[in-house]
Amino acid sequence: MQLGPTELIIILVIVLLLFGVGRVSKIGGELGSAVANFRRGLDEGGKKDAKKTDDLSGTQQTPPVQ
Structure with a gap:
């Protein structure tokens, strides 16, 4: 049921x-x-998640020590 302009x-x-x-x-x-x-909270949360992802990708690129 949709409301028309009169009902609104x-x-x-x-x-x-x-x-x-x-x-x-x-x-x-x-x-x-x-x-x-x-x-604003969603934007800040997205920026924090992106930063965490960047931090994690930096640690994965280091070569393993033999």
Whole structure:
């Protein structure tokens, strides 16, 4: 079941009536902040993994001692 534009507008009006404009904008700001922090964490995690991979590949290239 897909929601059309009319249904979305009705839902938005009901949410605004229940919570008020100030509360809805505060929740939106917090949600945006959370998404930004999540993406930043993913980027940092990827960089750390790449660094670990580079470190490991450097140790594998050393010839064995006989």
